[in-house]
Amino acid sequence: MEKLSSRSENKTGIVSHILLLLSVFVIATCGLIYELIAGTLASYLLGDSITQFSTIIGTYLFAMGIGSWFSKYLDGNLLKWFIRIEILVGLVGGCSAPVLFAIFEHVESFRLILYAFVGMTGVLVGLEIPLLMRILKNNFEFKDLVSNIFTFDYIGGLLASLIFPLVLVPYMGLIRTSLFFGLMNIVVALLLLYKFKETRGYRRHFLVIIIISILVFIVGFAYAERIMAYSESMTFQDKVIYSKSTVYQRIVITKNNRELRLFLNGNLQFSSADEYRYHEALIHPAMQALPHARNAMVLGGGDGLAVRELLKYPQLQSIKLIDLDPGMTSLFTHNQMLAQLNNHSLSSPRVKVINTDAYNWVRNDTTRYDCIIIDFPDPGNYSVGKLYTNSFYKEIYRLLSDDGVVVVQSTSPYIGRRSFWCIDHTIASVGFLTMPYHTYVPSFGEWGYVMATKNHSWRNDGELPEGLRYINAATIRDMMFFPPDMCEVTTDINRLNNQVLVHYFETDWGPYAH
């Protein structure tokens, strides 16, 4: 090393100029990338990209201004300052995306931290160019200096703005991009440290710091997926307005101008734009036939939307809602926007919310119900699959009054054709008469239900509440018709000791999974 630099003594001048200009190029690219990352991240996580981008850019530029102004207070060994700043930019900018992603779900004042990051990066990036100009001022004429530096600066900017959307985000993701450019800054620091012999005095100290930083970045790079999994907010198209992990599931609510969507573990549960179709179809065919119903039970359905429909029947004196997750029911009781959606159904004096495991509850309950609504998630795994078995429906049979009606949400008869009919057959196997029906819910597609009774008392001539948007007697009649591509197929009965439904569901939905 020693020898090499002395042999090329006369060339050093040119080499170091090129090196410094190359640094300009790299730092310009990095600088813009950090800005783009912050802007993208903010619009992913906070929604409303125009506002996010323009405030982020504004803050960033302003912070750069502060940095530039501050540069005049740096004196003495400028190269050493420059290397120092490179390391800092690398660390702060490089860590920005991973840190912001990781903390998004967990902090109150996310914005504050976001802007602190943007500000810090801006200040440091703002320091870079003025410092560099001062370092190079003795090697160039002023006009060349300015022209060179800004040329490289803007070319770097162009490169950044092109590769960011075209290559980096799609192929590396935000976290890896951020870490990668952090690493670039550090590499610049490392190169300068090695190419300039005047850095010899403090090389060791910096080297330690640089190595540690590189290690951190490599570890971060390897764990990018994990960090990402920490915050899956990016999987949602719309602005995430609420997200929370309860003991049982991950609740995410997104919003755009038109609708509110609820996701449980990433699966869409409803869209406020068309949930009325789903819930009216779930409740009214059964309830219109039960003018004497006194009590009802809803299993699942912690969003309170099924209960909202039930409450339209004044004859019902008590409604029990059994939902595993207190996080879910309390959200839909206390959150203003969501409670508005279910018309404050969960706070009604006629409604009792019980947070417990549905199977356990049903097994131990001895009440007789006139109407039972079963609104569980689709049978995509073995633990939910149990709630669709003949053993479960036997318990339901025991709990239903003689003239009562049960309705079971039964996945899509179009996509999950075998699953749907398996549910129908399983319900029938314990002695129920079943009446399958289906409807179209735009955000779900074709959706199916199975209505079940103990005798032939069900009629489609009851009184429907005022103000329904979808259900009337004709709709109910039409929903019972199954066109050939959804009509009955033979299936096994879903039992606890075979769980065929989970297998059907997997094969039915397999082609639709990503």
Add this chain to the structure above:
Amino acid sequence: MHTDPIYNRRLFFKKVLAGSGLLAAGMYTACKPRNPLGHIKGSIIGANSQVGHLVRNMASLPAPSRQVTTDVLIIGSGISGLSAKRWLHNHGMNNVMLVEMDDHFGGNAHHGKNEVSAYPWGAHYIPVPDIRNTELLDFLKEINVITAFDASGLPVYNEYYLCMDPEERLFINGLWQEGIVPEAGVPADEKEQFKRFSALVDHYKSAIGTDGKDAFVIPLDNSSADEEFRKLDTISFRQYLLEQGYNSKYLIWYLEYGCKDDYGCNLDNTSAWAGFHYFASRKGKGSNCTSSGVITWPEGNGFLMENLKKLAGDNIISLQLAYDIQESENGVIIKVYDVARKESYTINARKVLIASPQYVNKHLLSAIAAPDRLKAFNDFHYAPWMIANITLKHMPQQRGFPLCWDNVIYGTPSVGYVDANHQDLKNSMKRVLTFYLPLVNDDPDAARRKAHVTPYEHWLEIIAGEMEHAHPGITECIEHADIWVWGHGMIAPRPGFIWGQSRKTVKEPINKKIFFAHTDLSGISIFEEAFYQGIRAAKEISNQSV
């Protein structure tokens, strides 16, 4: 703003140094060696071998200070003792007393419970029984395990007790697959051997001997005496497989796993007859299950045991160690040590049913047993077991087939673990897993001695080592692990034992006064055999009584 540049630089430098120091410290704490099992609570709780060992040391016990009289005394509250008690109770014999040395009942069907789940400490399931085993079906009907009989007479099983789907999985070649028969990564020619073996099992399942009896059946004593089948008992399962050209390492593993699981033995210490019995005797039928169905509960066979006990009448007393048996003129005199009160007494019984294992009986009967019986005792060998009940915060995230009832890890010493929560319909993140490790050894005495001095931490290392292999990161999730060592867990069906003379000899009653019932009299340890032996002995007693 004006700052002193030098001061500024120093400060900067200090900060960077402090920062990187912090970072280094963080990395050190993350990587530094610490006890990775330190967070796991629990202890070795089981195996009350101390009380048991008192039998060997009668002289150290106090002299009897009082007397009790009963018509029949049963020693041991295992499945065999309780079955006998129930049968006698159902047949009008009420002056029957049962003594159990332990502080709990059930012997190997013992079970426990914590806030997460009930769990077994030993036996955990029975296969769907043969419909000809009517005594067993009657009992299962009585306790609502069978809810009804369908039109064709087949039992309808309570579906909360039939093992729920998914039942079994195997960790092999880096992945969890469905089912225990190795599939993933098994070469085609080895699969061929599996097919050949399973065709053979099918043949034996339906094979009938020259005496018109099934080749393999439960209870095992009803099996055919045809030499074609009996000769399988004279050689080890390993030798048999070798002779028949089975050499697939996956098949050999699978069959040895079977021997370990059922008998706690390796292929060398299992007779070929016993090896086939396991597969070929499973001919159960039910209206709502297949012949390979199994019946299980969170507490394992503790469920059956508690129900047997409920139906067995009163006068079942724990913490009473029988330690000596003598004949009297018109009955039997049994010396019993009351473990809690630390005093001895004698029980004068007209008859005694000994439902304790033969390694205990050797001491109990040392004074009165005939020489051939004493000699026969030496042919009873037992496989030691270690059982751990592990409480997890949650199962770590994993790819491959999801958690099942029975979970086996290919190529490890254990026979895997059972998810105690499996039959519990409640949704729960927390789990109790029951981990089964047979202490397979050609010299079980050595294995037993070693097991009794193995410290808790060492057992934990064994368990965590195996579990980590199939579930990276699981150690962190373990909150609690309790351990139980069964010094004499299961009778070993070594070559020649099942159809040899010793088993017959020790089963014989002594002078129509002393009778025997224990699963080891069958030569294999299963619930059905213990149940059968108990009823058989109870019948002998009542016949003699008439």
